[in-house]
Amino acid sequence: MDSQHKITLTQPHKALSFFQCLIVMMIFAISAVVFGQAEAAEPPANARSKGYLGEWECLQGFRKDVDACVAITIPQNAYATNSSYDRGWECRHGYRREIDACVEINLPENAYLTSLGAHWSCDRGYQKIDNACARIDVPENAYLSDNNFGSGWECERGFRVAGNACEPVSVPSNAYATNTSYGRGWECERGFREQAGQCAPLVAPENGFLVTTTSGGDWECARGYRAVKDACVKVIVPENGYLTGTVYGSGWKCERGYKAQGGVCVAVMMPENAHLDYSGNDWECDAPYRRQTNSCVGA
Structure with missing residues (x-):
């Protein structure tokens, strides 16, 4: 009985050892072939x-x-x-x-080989036309440009391209040439603004000052004043309020614990279980209460 039981236990181990040996032999065989x-x-x-x-x-x-x-x-x-x-x-x-x-590579007159040696470019003052280098005719009041395209020249400051020539830009009094190829070619000096092709002087209203901005404004009001049409009107700050210094809105805000109402600052009346919100000009309920009209009620 004990002998038979012992044989039963060893047979699976023998079978397992046989398959392991077979796999190892196959791996060695494949490796040897490769x-x-x-x-x-x-x-x-x-x-x-x-x-x-x-x-x-x-x-x-x-x-x-x-x-x-x-x-x-x-x-x-x-x-x-x-x-x-x-x-x-x-x-x-x-x-x-x-x-x-x-x-x-056949180099045309007034040309040179590029650094790679497989192409050529024209000398300064010449531009490539077909397989030759043609001389660039620079008109009066112009200079050679470094562009490899276009005419090869640009007009001096105060002149603009007109066909194959450079014509002077008509700059009015109190203006300066912008040296641009678009627009009118000039801008008014600080303190002046374009008006019917001329530069008219700017006059800031009382309590205002001249500015140069990208938004086109010519003047701004001093702190404590705000622009109303062509004048600077004093900002009236109510009690418990302060100047904001902004050009929009009323120009003032209420102190913390007060809110704007009809041009004045009135105290914020908080119900039980409430506190001032992030703005400081209103209230919100403590957690876990929720707001219902003018009171805080349980969830």
Whole structure:
């Protein structure tokens, strides 16, 4: 009885050991095949091994073509790039590639080769027209620009382009030229504003001062005053209020614990279980109470 029981316990262990051995043998067999193939794989002619698993690269002067290394044919006026990919050569400075040849670049008069040597640009004062460099005719009151497009010149300050010439900008009194190619070409000096093509003087009202703003305002009121049409009117601050210094609204706010009502500041009347809110000019209920008309009721 004990003997049979012992045999029953050892049989699953034997079966498990058999399958483990089988798996290990298969792994060794697959590894042997893979490494055997890698070792057996020889690089093609004019190539050398690179790393493992049969990797290889072509020798200098050859480039890869599918599974072979073919000789690189370097045309005249070219040099080898030492690359086993692409065509394996580049044209020398002053030549450009055309199919499988290097053709000399014909420089027009008043031109120079670019740094890469495969293209050309015109000298300063000339611009490219077709395959030549034409002289830029700079009109009176103009100067050469550094732009590679357009006319190649710009007008001096106080002049504007008119066809192929630079015409003077008519600047009225108390104005200055802006040197822009758009708009009227001038702006009024500080303290003046454009009016019918002229610069009329600005006059700030009493308790106001001149300003220069992007919004177009010419003057602003001093603190404690606000603009009403063309005048600066004094801001009347009620009791328990203070000046805000803003140009919008009433110009004043009530102190904390007071709220604006009919142009005056009245005390905030809080019911039981309430407190002033974030503004300080109204109230809200303590948690967990909720507001109901003018009182705080339980949830």
